[in-house]
Structures are given as structure tokens and as C-alpha cells.
Amino acid sequence: MLIRGLWAYILGFLVLVIRGEHPERFINLAMMRGVVLWDVTRVGPETLRVKVAARSLRPLRHIARHTRVRVHIRAKRGLPFTLQRLRRRWMLTGGAITFCLLLYLLSSLIWTVDVTGTKQLDADRVRQVAASAGLYPGNLRFLVNSKDVADCLMRTLPGIAFAEVDFWGTRVSIKIYEKVLPEPSLGTAHIVAKKVGMIKEVLVLAGSPQVKEGDVVHAGQILISGVIAPPPHPKTEGVPQPPPPQYEPRYLEARGIVRARVWYRCYADALRDEVVEQKTGHVTSIVSIRIPNREIIIKGPPAVPYPLYDLTEKKRKMPQWRNITLPVEFVTIRAEEIRRFRVRRSYDEAVRLASQQAQSAMAGQLSAQAVVTQRQLKVVDADQDHVGVQLVVETLEEIGVPQQFVPPSGR
Amino acid sequence: MGFVVPREMKNLEYFLAHYLELPKELVMGLPRITMLGDIQIIVENHRGIIEYTTEKVRIGTSIGELHVIGSDLALRTIFPEEIAVDGKIRSIALVE
Numbered sequence: 001m002l003i004r005g006l007w008a009y010i011l012g013f014l015v016l017v018i019r020g021e022h023p024e025r026f027i028n029l030a031m032m033r034g035v036v037l038w039d040v041t042r043v044g045p046e047t048l049r050v051k052v053a054a055r056s057l058r059p060l061r062h063i064a065r066h067t068r069v070r071v072h073i074r075a076k077r078g079l080p081f082t083l084q085r086l087r088r089r090w091m092l093t094g095g096a097i098t099f100c101l102l103l104y105l106l107s108s109l110i111w112t113v114d115v116t117g118t119k120q121l122d123a124d125r126v127r128q129v130a131a132s133a134g135l136y137p138g139n140l141r142f143l144v145n146s147k148d149v150a151d152c153l154m155r156t157l158p159g160i161a162f163a164e165v166d167f168w169g170t171r172v173s174i175k176i177y178e179k180v181l182p183e184p185s186l187g188t189a190h191i192v193a194k195k196v197g198m199i200k201e202v203l204v205l206a207g208s209p210q211v212k213e214g215d216v217v218h219a220g221q222i223l224i225s226g227v228i229a230p231p232p233h234p235k236t237e238g239v240p241q242p243p244p245p246q247y248e249p250r251y252l253e254a255r256g257i258v259r260a261r262v263w264y265r266c267y268a269d270a271l272r273d274e275v276v277e278q279k280t281g282h283v284t285s286i287v288s289i290r291i292p293n294r295e296i297i298i299k300g301p302p303a304v305p306y307p308l309y310d311l312t313e314k315k316r317k318m319p320q321w322r323n324i325t326l327p328v329e330f331v332t333i334r335a336e337e338i339r340r341f342r343v344r345r346s347y348d349e350a351v352r353l354a355s356q357q358a359q360s361a362m363a364g365q366l367s368a369q370a371v372v373t374q375r376q377l378k379v380v381d382a383d384q385d386h387v388g389v390q391l392v393v394e395t396l397e398e399i400g401v402p403q404q405f406v407p408p409s410g411r
Numbered sequence: 412m413g414f415v416v417p418r419e420m421k422n423l424e425y426f427l428a429h430y431l432e433l434p435k436e437l438v439m440g441l442p443r444i445t446m447l448g449d450i451q452i453i454v455e456n457h458r459g460i461i462e463y464t465t466e467k468v469r470i471g472t473s474i475g476e477l478h479v480i481g482s483d484l485a486l487r488t489i490f491p492e493e494i495a496v497d498g499k500i501r502s503i504a505l506v507e
Contacts (some may be wrong), residue, residue: 028459031489040486042465 009037012054012078022071023048028062049074054081108141111170112321118176121159129156130174141167149174173317188251188407191224191400193217197260200396207254215259224399226254227407250409253307258400261373264365267380267387268358270350275342282306282337290315290329291334302379306337350380350387442472449500452479455493460486468496475507 018026023046030037035056043049052060054076062399064071072302073254086093113135115123130136133152134144153163153174164175191207199215207224211217212411304311345353355377366372374394381388415439428438434441436456452482458471463486468479 024460024463027463027486027489031459034491036488036490037486037487040463041488042463042485050464314429 002015004038006018008051008053008234009078012076012080013051014054014057015075016050016052016060016079017072017074018048018050018069019041019046019072020064020067021118022067023069026067026069029067030060033059033063035059035063037161038344040374054078056294080362085240106159107170109170110135110137110139110141110144110172112172113137114171114173116173116175116404117178119178121157121176121178124172126157127177132156135165135172135174141170144172146172150196153377154344156364186253186402186404188226189223189253189402190226191254191256191258192403193219193221193258193260193399194401195219195262196399197262197399200259200261201224201257203256203257206252206255207256209256211258216223217399223258224254224256226252226405228252252404255402257398258356259396260399262370262395262397262399264362266358266365266391266393267388268354268361268391269386270354272287272345272347272350273342273385275340276343277308277338279310280337280339284335284337286331286333286335288331289332290331292327295331300333301345304335306335308338308340309335310338311335347382350382351389354387354389358389362391362393366393366395367397370395412437419474437488440473442474442477444477444499444503446503449481451487451497452500452503453493453495457492457494460489460494465498470494472505476503478502478506480504 002004020026026035027040027048027050035052035054037050039049039051041049057073060071109240113127113130115130117128118126127136130153133149135149145169150163150165153165153176159178160176161179162177164177165174166173197217197362198385199211199213199217199218201213202209202211202223204224208228210222210225219221227249248321284300284304284306286297286304288297288300289297290296312334314330314332314334318326318328358377372393372395376392378392379387380390425435426438427433429434435441440456442457444482445453445455447453451472454470454472454477456472458473459470461469461476462482463484465484466480466482468480468484468486470477470506477490479496481498481500484496484500487495
């Protein structure tokens with residue numbers, strides 16, 4: 001059926017209106033002569049509408065005369081007729097083709113080049129280098145190979161560790177990952193304690209140690225000094241000696257590792273009687289377009305249908321071009337229904353909850369390098385209404401940080 | 412009136428068609444009528460259209476007229492060997 005319809009469209013067909021006393025005779029005769037009619041419908045008394053292939057019109061005229069019916073052409077359809085019409089309106093055709101070509105041409109140009117990720121480096125310098133590799137606004141997109149541009153950037157600019165070139169339609173984004181260079185030397189520095197602790201071990205790489213194992217240090221105290229004092233004079237009684245040679249103390253950048261035991265204390269309490277919130281699992285999402293003073297909802301109800309809910313809102317804006325930003329936002333709101341209810345906790349449950357809170361508060365205080373050596377949980381106070389716990393954690397961690405100092409300009 | 416087929420002849424045709432497994436509509440000149448639910452009826456081996464309106468279509472066959480009664484009837488295709496009638500079909504009848 002589809003194939004026949006397709007052929008009819010390609011070869012062209014006519015919609016005819018047949019008027020006469022016995023249109024059935026006309027149909028039969030046409031059929032006998034091998035003229036194929038289709039979609040025969042009666043539109044009124046003694047009037048039929050039929051479709052017929054364009055090249056069968058001539059034999060039909062003959063049949064019509066024979067059966068005393070009158071044939072009118074109502075419409076001409078199909079490719080040959082469409083082409084004929086288009087040939088007559090060649091400006092329209094030309095315009096459509098020109099439009100397509102122009103659209104293709106303009107969309108294959110590079111319009112903007114974005115550079116992101118530059119910190120030390122100048123973004124304009126990156127643009128210059130990219131332009132020398134062919135990536136500049138106005139160039140044809142398919143002439144530029146993103147891999148070649150990235151290679152050129154990495155070869156030319158030594159401060160780049162990695163460069164990424166991505167095509168987003170007519171926009172090209174260059175992402176620069178700069179090299180992280182080692183920190184420059186501080187010159188002269190001590191190593192000082194950053195927090196209170198009890199020294200566990202001292203490993204000096206440079207400088208003179210000021211503390212030993214077992215010492216309790218406070219924050220800011222010098223642990224390894226960058227000043228190396230001259231050796232003491234040998235003391236001999238009585239005998240007058242020539243004045244000893246004057247040694248100057250040496251100043252350097254102290255380096256070393258100082259580990260100490262550090263204690264952290266954390267208090268948390270939990271109510272035994274509390275109103276808690278819980279998500280019920282019902283979720284409503286509303287998608288809307290927000291323009292100044294108006295909000296057009298595309299999907300979802302006009303308002304959140306829950307009395308209590310938790311909102312998460314995601315906004316998406318159209319990309320900025322030059323300094324023009326469209327004030328249109330796509331907003332996706334996700335509302336999760338919340339239910340409130342009272343809970344009565346037993347003593348054990350309250351202690352467990354409080355200790356969990358203390359643990360998580362503690363996790364925020366501890367640094368990543370700290371190794372926990374001891375953990376102690378104690379219920380500090382408890383009554384009918386609440387339970388308070390104290391968590392004490394002992395860690396072993398490095399507490400030394402370099403601190404610059406200016407040596408006294410002697411002499 | 413009408414062409415009367417001798418009984419032996421008819422039996423012979425039937426015999427041939429039956430035992431040689433030939434299509435009976437070809438050997439015996441019978442119309443093959445196919446109905447697709449109540450929306451389409453296809454008549455093969457017909458002898459032309461006798462009447463056509465949107466409510467009633469009469470199609471000539473070798474065993475009489477086939478009356479198709481319904482609403483919004485249209486002749487979808489008309490070939491010398493096949494006619495397809497579309498529409499809402501309410502009843503069909505064979506009238507000698």
C-alpha cells in the first residue's frame with residue numbers, strides 16, 4: 001500500500017470529480033481498460049471523487065464521453081506537479097537553497113574561542129598560540145584539528161601540563177591545566193608547632209632541635225630552629241688565653257618531621273524526646289521557564305502539593321555571548337515531602353545517637369594525615385530529657401609547619 | 412436465464428480442485444472474499460461494480476451479487492482482479 005502510494009506520488013496523480021447518472025459504469029469501464037482508480041468516494045448524489053494516475057487521463061476522457069459522465073480535475077498532486085510549481089517560483093526555491101547553504105556555512109565557522117583554567121598564564125597569549133595553529137574566530141571549523149591545536153599549545157607554552165580543545169557547535173573551549181611548580185624556598189625558616197601536643201618523635205633534616213620526646217608544646221612554639229649557634233668556647237681556668245675566634249651563628253631553612261600526640265575533645269548531646277522530620281518518598285518535580293516577572297510551567301503542578309517539603313532547585317541559563325545574557329532561566333524544582341513525628345528514645349538509643357553526632361563532628365576536626373591511636377567515649381550528663389556524651393580522641397600526627405624569619409643583619 | 416453448469420461438470424471441477432490441491436477460486440471461478448474485521452472487505456475474482464453509494468456497495472460475482480452494507484464506504488482500490496472496500500461494514504449478503 002505504501003509502495004503504491006509512493007509510486008503514485010513519484011509519477012503524479014490527479015484527483016477527479018465525476019458527475020453523471022451512472023458513475024458505476026464509468027468505474028467498470030475504466031477497470032476493463034486497465035485504468036486503475038483508487039480512493040473512490042461518493043461526495044454527493046451522482047458525484048464521485050476518484051484518484052487516478054496522471055498518464056491515465058487521456059483514456060479516461062474517452063470513457064467519460066462513452067458513459068456520459070463529466071470529469072473535472074480537482075487537484076494535481078505528486079512530484080512532477082510539485083516540481084512544475086517550483087520551477088514557476090524559482091526565487092522561492094533559490095531562497096530555500098541559499099538559506100540552507102548559508103546556515104551550513106555560518107554554522108561551520110568558529111565564532112568564539114573560550115579559554116578557561118589559566119591562572120599564571122595570560123588567556124590572550126593562549127589565544128594567540130591557538131590562532132597560530134589555526135584556531136581563531138572566523139576560521140572554518142573543519143579546517144581545525146583539535147588534537148593538533150592542543151599539541152601546539154603544549155609544545156609552545158611551557159607552563160601548560162595539559163590542554164584540551166573541545167568544539168561546542170560554533171564555540172570552541174580551550175581548557176588549560178597549568179603545571180604546579182614546587183614552592184620556592186623560604187630562605188630562612190623555623191619549624192613551629194601548629195597545635196598543642198606531646199612530642200612523640202623528632203626527625204631533624206636541617207636545623208637544631210629545640211624539643212625532645214615527651215615535651216608538651218603549645219601552638220607557635222619553635223620545634224626545630226633555623227639558627228645554628230656557634231660551638232661554646234672551651235673553658236679553662238686561670239690561664240689567660242687569646243680571645244677566641246668570633247663565630248657567627250648560621251641561619252638556614254629548618255626541615256624535619258615532628259610527630260606529636262594530640263588530643264581532641266568533642267561534646268554532643270541528644271534529646272530523648274524529639275520531633276524529627278522524615279522523607280515520605282513522595283517527590284514532585286516542576287520544570288519551568290523563568291523570565292523576569294513571570295514563570296511559565298512546562299511540566300508539573302503550579303505549586304508544591306505538600307504541606308511540608310524539602311526543596312532542591314536547579315537553574316540553567318542560556319550561554320552568555322559577549323556581555324549579553326538572556327534573562328531566561330530553565331528551573332527544575334524537586335520537592336520531597338516531609339513528615340514530622342515525635343520520637344521517644346530509650347537511654348541506649350539516645351547515647352548511640354549522641355555518640356554518632358560526636359563522631360561526625362570529630363571527623364570534621366581531624367586532619368587527613370592524623371592517625372587515631374585512642375578513642376574514649378564517656379556519658380557526661382544524662383537526665384529525663386537529654387543525654388550528653390564526650391568523645392576524646394588521641395591521634396598521632398605531624399604538627400610542624402615552616403615559619404619564615406628574618407635573620408638579624410649582623411656584623 | 413443464466414448459464415447452468417451441468418452437474419457432472421461441476422463435480423469434475425470440484426474433484427480436480429480438491430485432489431490436485433489447486434486453488435478452487437481459480438478452477439471453479441468463485442469469488443474469494445476476505446474481510447478484515449468490519450473495516451475492510453477485499454473481493455477477488457469479481458465481475459465489476461453494480462452500485463456504489465456510501466451506505467451500500469453491490470459487486471457482481473459468478474455466484475450472484477455481493478451486497479456490502481455499512482457506512483462511509485469507499486472503494487479503496489479497483490483492479491480487474493480485485494476490489495477493496497473500506498469503511499464501517501455492518502452486513503454482507505450474497506443475493507442470487
